[in-house]
Amino acid sequence: MNTVRASSISIIAGCCIQFLLFKAFPDQTILEKVPYIICGASFCGMSSSGILKNKYWALGCGIVYTLIFMTSAFIFKGIGGGLGTGACLAVLMFQGLMMLGKSLEKYILSYKLK
Amino acid sequence: MKKNIGLCIFALIHLYYIIRLLSTGVSVLEICILILLVTCAYLWGFRHYRHNHSVDASRIPSSVISASMGGVCCYALSQVTGPILACGMVGLLASFLRHLFKDKRYHELPYSTYCGCFVGMSAHSILPDTITVSILAGFSGLLFATTKRSLEGVGGRLGSISFASVVCYLLIRNYL
Numbered sequence: 001m002n003t004v005r006a007s008s009i010s011i012i013a014g015c016c017i018q019f020l021l022f023k024a025f026p027d028q029t030i031l032e033k034v035p036y037i038i039c040g041a042s043f044c045g046m047s048s049s050g051i052l053k054n055k056y057w058a059l060g061c062g063i064v065y066t067l068i069f070m071t072s073a074f075i076f077k078g079i080g081g082g083l084g085t086g087a088c089l090a091v092l093m094f095q096g097l098m099m100l101g102k103s104l105e106k107y108i109l110s111y112k113l114k
Numbered sequence: 115m116k117k118n119i120g121l122c123i124f125a126l127i128h129l130y131y132i133i134r135l136l137s138t139g140v141s142v143l144e145i146c147i148l149i150l151l152v153t154c155a156y157l158w159g160f161r162h163y164r165h166n167h168s169v170d171a172s173r174i175p176s177s178v179i180s181a182s183m184g185g186v187c188c189y190a191l192s193q194v195t196g197p198i199l200a201c202g203m204v205g206l207l208a209s210f211l212r213h214l215f216k217d218k219r220y221h222e223l224p225y226s227t228y229c230g231c232f233v234g235m236s237a238h239s240i241l242p243d244t245i246t247v248s249i250l251a252g253f254s255g256l257l258f259a260t261t262k263r264s265l266e267g268v269g270g271r272l273g274s275i276s277f278a279s280v281v282c283y284l285l286i287r288n289y290l
Contacts, residue, residue, distance in 0.1 A: 004224040005209035011202030035198040040270075048267030061269075075134055078237030080197075080280050081254075084273005085131050089152060091269050092128070096151030099158060 003046040010045070014038030036073065036083060041065050043087035051095060065090035120264025123257070124271075125156055127278045170259075173219055177259040178252045180223045181230030184208060185251025186244055188234030197235040204231050222262075225272060226255045232276035240284070254279040 018034040025031065041062040044052075052058045068086045076082030132148060184204055191200035208227035215223060230251035233241075241247050254276045265271045 002209055002212065002224060004205050004228045007228075008202045008205035008209060011198060012206065015199045015202065035196075039198050039201070043270045043273055045269060047269035051267045051269070071140055072131075072135055075137065076131075076277075078240045079277065079284070080233045080236035080241075081273045081275070081277030084232055084270045085127065085277040086270070086273075088124075088265070088268060088270025088274045089128055089131065089148070092155035093148060093151040095158070095268075096154035099154050100151070 007042040007046050010042035011035070011039050014042075033069075033073070037066055037069055040069055040083040040087045040090075043084050044091055047091050051091060057094065057098070061090055061094045064094050068093075120261035121156065123261060123278070124265050124274055127274050127281075128152060130281065131277070170219075170262075173222065174256060174259045176220055176223060177226040177255040179255070180208075180211070180227045181233075181255025181258065182248045182252040184227035184230035185234040185247050185254075188231040189236075189241070189244060189247045190234075192235060193238075197237075201231050201235050204228075204234075222258075226258050229254050229258045229272040229275055232273050233280060236280055240280070246283070250279045250283055251276075253282075 014035045014037075017038070018031055021028070021031050021034065044061045044065050045058050047058070047061070052061060065087050068090050069083075072082075072086055076085075132145060132152070135148075136142075136145060188197070188200045188204045191203060194200075195203070205224075205228045208224045208231070211223040211227065212221060233251040233254050234247055236247070241250065257275045257278060258272065261275065265274075
């Protein structure tokens, strides 16, 4: 299955989830954001295994994306590609975080060896 | 440096996005952390994407046309189903294009169509007619074909490309 199909299926599933949740909880306006968050998080999941090494990295990236989305959603409302750009930033940010973590680990190990 | 022009384009798009975040009231410290982490990732990208970045010109027409069609389909469908479901449905159909067109030149049709789709997700108040959508989506297809090797494998790359084309249009419309 290619990444486009995987992302599309996730998006359609997200819309179905929102529909079912709205039936159960019709007063919760926050449920309107569910498809947008799932859509953007699926873009994070489209990364190759060289970028996101395992499913836990993908999970972490999705959490970072949600934080970016909650901050920036209303600025880029209606502009196509806004969700994807947020997702790209989330992946880059997470990758940067992992790189800094590895560098710190190497530094601490070399310091201990001394 | 010529080989990293694609990465520079992405860096500009993301810098614009981050600068706009300042208007939300996000603190300068949070923005600095975001810039630091993203810069680390870009530096890794500059080091790892030094291989030959040659543009395959034969793929450009198919990318432009497929992106344009994806954008128009998504734009039309979003009036009925909303932009997210429209994007999902058009993307799902586009993912089967690879089985229809077996030639190696058309292997990236699903990705270019999906890229054009994101332009079609724009609100009707921002992109008022189908012709504008098709032109911008075609432009995003062109950007996709020419920046193919930049940030390869990073999720959200297609969305960044579409965002760039829509933002360019908005800047031209507002300031010219």
